[in-house]
Amino acid sequence: MTATAAIASDAHTHQFALLGQRRFAPFFWTQFAGAANDNLFKFAFTVMVTYQLQLSWMPPAMAGLAIGALFILPFLLFSATAGQLTDKYDKTRIIRFVKNLEIAIMAIAAWGFFRADAAVLLGCVFLMGLHSTLFGPVKFAYLPQVLNARELTGGNGMVEMGTFVAILLGQVVGGLLVALPQVGHATVAVACVLLALVGRGVAQAIPPAPATDPGLVVNWNPFSETWRNLKLAHGNVVVFRSLLGISWMWFFGAVFLSQFPSFAKEVLHGNEQVASLLLVVFSIGIGIGSLLCETLSRRQVEIGLVPLGAIGMSVFAIDLYFASRGLPAVPEMGLGAFVGQAAHWRVMADLGLLSLFAGLYSVPMYALIQLRSQPTHRARIIAANNILNAFFMIASSVIAGALLKAGFTIPQLFLFTGIANAVVAFYIFMLVPEYLLRFVSWLLSHFIYRFRIRGDEHIPTEGAAVLVCNHVSFIDAVLLMAASPRPIRFLMDHRIFRVPVLGWLFKLAKAIPIASQRDDPVAYERAFAQAVEVLREGDLLAIFPEGAITRDGALQPFKGGVMKILAEAHAEGIDPPVIPMALTNLWGSFFSRVEVREGKNVAMVQPFRRGLFSRVGLHVGPMVQSAEVQPELLQARVQGLLAT
Template structure:
């Protein structure tokens, strides 16, 4: 297993796949950028047609194949071995690029627009493979980092391709000749890289392909809706592409009329935005502790709204003519603020999108993943079309581009709140993520002792009101916590505990009915293969020392014999939410950034686990020094 996301490049699969997909994105954007500039400065006048009309035709031709072919492409990716499919798709790319060279040679704009449709077709074939192949080669712990690297490579390829394509067309006939050579070299190099991608078994070899794209698309969405979290994550991904399309499309004109910048400034703004997305994507693994951290999604949504709003507040006017070059622009008041805003819109966009892709890959059944990704690609294309239509309506009726950015930021907040209301798990994970990354500095050891799958009971000492949050935010697998009912009902924490499906419990003398109900829920959760965590002391420590373990753990193991994983929390007695009494102000301040350590021991078979033995093991783990 890779030590971090960058060490993934040591794997033959990942390095080969990363280069293949990045070069594909690079070629797409070199050609698209070159064609759009070609239309704007040469083809429009020659044909006597509006360059805006031709550019809209070009955008439509590239997106159209995603609606027509994605459903079929998803089935093909599911049915056949993926590495061979990738090689065939890359050979198709070489053929298409050869036709593109011919199109530039004969100087036929309609032929070149047809090539753009073929490129959209090729991209629609590769799309379902791009994300469904990762879970077949990467472990769950590598999935988030792998997605982050793929997103980073994609957006860096987008900006590099956009810059190169535009620059080469600007050099006239010589630039076009260099462009043609580059298109062929990049496509051939991508094919050679694809030959090193290891064989990837078919996910469903007996799948019967439905060639009707309409009925298959409907069937795919119907299946995706059976998993509510996956479906709403797909909607969240598609919203990101709506949001991104707004910025990538409007930034050139925004640069001209609101920043008074020329083409070089527009390129700098686009580069800042795309590099931000790449950086945010790369940072996801570092911020999440190598697990799919849903808490980053609300964090990303907040940043996407905040910094987009500030772009409006920093540049509310739209009355310039684009006279400034890059250096002159940078010395203007507010220029750095705008660049920082664009960078952070991209960074928080990376925080938002990468966990959503990883979540879909992790929670969707593997034999349906390619089709679900294909359905997502269709929805992405639909949302991008909606973004273009909304821009046409708003800007055509007098709204300025900064105002349109503000509207998009507000819509982003509304969409985020809607999704997080439907799936409280996102907000719950965000609150936990904030807690363990601000108030506490959590380190962990022995976390690999928790089984990757199957039922088990986790036992721990009980030090503070937020023990469950520390453990739940650190362990990869979802955990059902059993906790004293009065802690379960604490305001704010109650929302988190309910969303995480914690199980409230009480003593036999206090509430025998609640106790019996809790025991039934524990048994049911273990039967379903879940992880259940209990605090056998039955109450918080009042002096920092452990209390004796009660017999509830033995009753649980008697009814449902599963392995027991002992763990211990260190340092929480000094923290803000323990029962320790602190009078001095300086000591209270120190409690705000407490160093906490979670130490996990090896699993113990159910027939060997007694309350006395577990107490002894947890005590040793509690006193274990780093």
């Protein structure tokens, strides 16, 4: 996080407030203008070729395919180079260069529109693809450099929302302008140049974003550098598999976006306005889902939303099949007739909710990649993402075309995609269980408990630290996961791994089982060695110093395990701070012990003994430097947090 981001870390309370800050607003409007111009130009050109020009060498049925292929080709060829340039040079300098390039391309395109020269405009499609390729790594590498970890989800949500709104407006305006009698081509030409100039003007206000790897030697061979970028991304397993997850989302989305015109005409029996309505509904859904991410994630990078998004994508893709398969064949309908039929509202609801959940799926993944990638080569990781996205979108076109040629209907294609999404998502979540674990903790903290966190700014967003917390219930670890923007490794009593379901979850979380020195001295020493290894890798380690779940709700004396961890860490030159935490109001809930008849303590009986949505909390205190740590001091700090 830069000094700028640190100073502004508490400057806003919600994502829309970022639009009032120089570190974000000029960048947001620059990318908004660029996305709008891309789509105004491409859609106007597509309409011109489809309806207004008669070209023997490019029939209307091929126009959309040719324009799409030419636009995406630079992503395959030049993304690796773009990633290197973004890491090597000031990002603001790169943005301004790209906007200057856009002005030059749009000037050539204006000449092409005036002359109705399709060959010139096809060349400009390729050049605008190059423009977007150069801007792609900057777009996602700039945000983590100026926003702190708690702003990343909101910032990404705003950018994702803005991009889809810009795409929608660009396509609508492009289609309307090019259809104007006599002056359509000239109006589009002027609009494209004006939008490019506006984008360049706004870009002038973007503050400097210094290079993260100025000593990088650029490899200009796109093929060898593409392979190197993919290997670089593969070095971080969580990041690379997240790249695959995002690329799959583009595969999924491309199937629906590419089929909207045919779906509207052949299945819904609507005209061009109906096809446009589907695009509007889809774009609005993406925008709402993207904006919801910050609200649902408590302003942290909450990848627990990704499984939720994947589930919604599959559910509503599959329901879209059932909603559209039985529609009767009728004469072609206009917009008014289409929306006047109740059956079509289900179709629109499915599309809107499908895209909303796609927004919940994609925004946390982008934020995770930004947060977990090394700053020195973050842009090259994002370039690798763009390369994979391009491959997956090409594969989407090929597979969808093959299925349709094999006899699939469009609703059947949607059904196949929804089922495939469920299979792929499950596979990814098994490969990277952190997504599933965060989903469980998110569900628990939102729908079982009303979970309130105070002092979460004390949880460090980078570097090693030891978290110490009171132990009240069997799901304490799950609640701590929900509070932290980073993964936590837990040192836990080996007996808890025998609890059904919870034991499986803790194994997925790679919790470290520990037995007493008396019961198993080998396991005892192995647990501490693993704990120090966690700190050596710069991660968060959590320990419950009481050693067991409380049987009466009171804080028990802290044992010396934390001192042994710190001593062994110091011996290896590691000096992690210790963060005291206190879980409040959990005693007596379903997952804690409670006293019953005959003085016995039991847990997980009478699920609703405290009612639904029981209010619980976590209080996080300021860090304690390891040199000051004593069990009695930590116990006093936790006791003080319990009293607040």
